[in-house]
Amino acid sequence: MGVVKADWLGFASTLDKASVDMLYVDPPFNTGRSQYTPVKAKMAAWRRGTTAATTKYVDAWPTMVEYVAWLRERLVATMPAMKVSGNVLIHCDWRASHHIRLLMDEVLGADRFVNHLVWAYGLGGSSPRCFARKHDDIFLYCVEPEKAFFQAPRVAATSRRLAGKTKKATDVLDVPSINNMSRERTGYPTQKPLALLEMLVGACSPAGGLVVDPCCGSGTTLVAAKKLGRVFAGSDVNPAAVAVARKRLANT
Numbered sequence: 001m002g003v004v005k006a007d008w009l010g011f012a013s014t015l016d017k018a019s020v021d022m023l024y025v026d027p028p029f030n031t032g033r034s035q036y037t038p039v040k041a042k043m044a045a046w047r048r049g050t051t052a053a054t055t056k057y058v059d060a061w062p063t064m065v066e067y068v069a070w071l072r073e074r075l076v077a078t079m080p081a082m083k084v085s086g087n088v089l090i091h092c093d094w095r096a097s098h099h100i101r102l103l104m105d106e107v108l109g110a111d112r113f114v115n116h117l118v119w120a121y122g123l124g125g126s127s128p129r130c131f132a133r134k135h136d137d138i139f140l141y142c143v144e145p146e147k148a149f150f151q152a153p154r155v156a157a158t159s160r161r162l163a164g165k166t167k168k169a170t171d172v173l174d175v176p177s178i179n180n181m182s183r184e185r186t187g188y189p190t191q192k193p194l195a196l197l198e199m200l201v202g203a204c205s206p207a208g209g210l211v212v213d214p215c216c217g218s219g220t221t222l223v224a225a226k227k228l229g230r231v232f233a234g235s236d237v238n239p240a241a242v243a244v245a246r247k248r249l250a251n252t
């Protein structure tokens with residue numbers, strides 16, 4: 001398995017039936033604009049004597065209806081590849097989360113809903129006109145509720161009574177977004193933190209299981225899967241993403 005340059009739709013048709021333990025999709029969010037490498041990340045890489053993978057991808061559909069239809073076609077095409085014990089996670093934000101939850105109810109079944117995870121990331125700007133938007137949404141659905149794999153992740157306890165101990169993670173995932181100065185940052189736009197993906201992969205796939213990310217970008221999910229001893233397969237339409245992901249995987 002590995003990373004291929006392909007549209008999610010074509011990639012889905014190459015997956016074996018009932019082979020996937022965890023499908024994680026972090027698609028474009030339909031922001032209505034292209035996503036670019038942050039300038040601060042380019043500067044930070046330059047100061048370290050390296051270069052950031054400067055690139056962009058288009059993240060705009062004419063209407064929300066067309067965006068959801070794009071997602072539906074690909075999600076439906078991937079479902080035959082899921083194991084009965086498998087989990088499906090879609091990562092999105094306030095722009096489309098209400099549509100995506102309904103789409104997952106339709107494709108997987110509302111009774112397959114497991115969690116609405118909130119990734120609370122802290123960093124970034126804020127508007128004077130509304131509460132600062134500081135979270136993404138990740139919907140977790142299973143294929144068969146009685147057979148679904150789940151291993152509750154543990155996080156550091158915060159209360160004084162449990163100081164130094166761990167507790168079961170809640171559905172609010174407090175993971176900082178990647179600092180522009182961080183060595184983890186590849187320069188690929190909208191790169192997600194490895195700590196977040198390690199938590200999701202550890203919780204939603206068994207050791208040795210197959211983890212699939214069809215919009216893999218810089219390859220964060222695949223790197224997390226490799227580190228945790230899972231088999232992985234990913235695709236992206238953007239050749240720059242495939243190059244970054246392959247380089248990260250070679251160094252993992």
Ligand SMILES: C[S@@+](CC[C@H](N)C(=O)[O-])C[C@H]1O[C@@H](n2cnc3c(N)ncnc32)[C@H](O)[C@@H]1O
Binds near residue numbers: 007216238
């Ligand atoms: C939000 S980014 C993924 C970021 C990734 N999770 C990371 O940590 O780097 C979405 C990715 O979807 C890719 N993409 C857009 N349309 C696609 C399609 N039809 N098939 C596969 N990938 C696609 C984009 O090129 C982009 O890299």
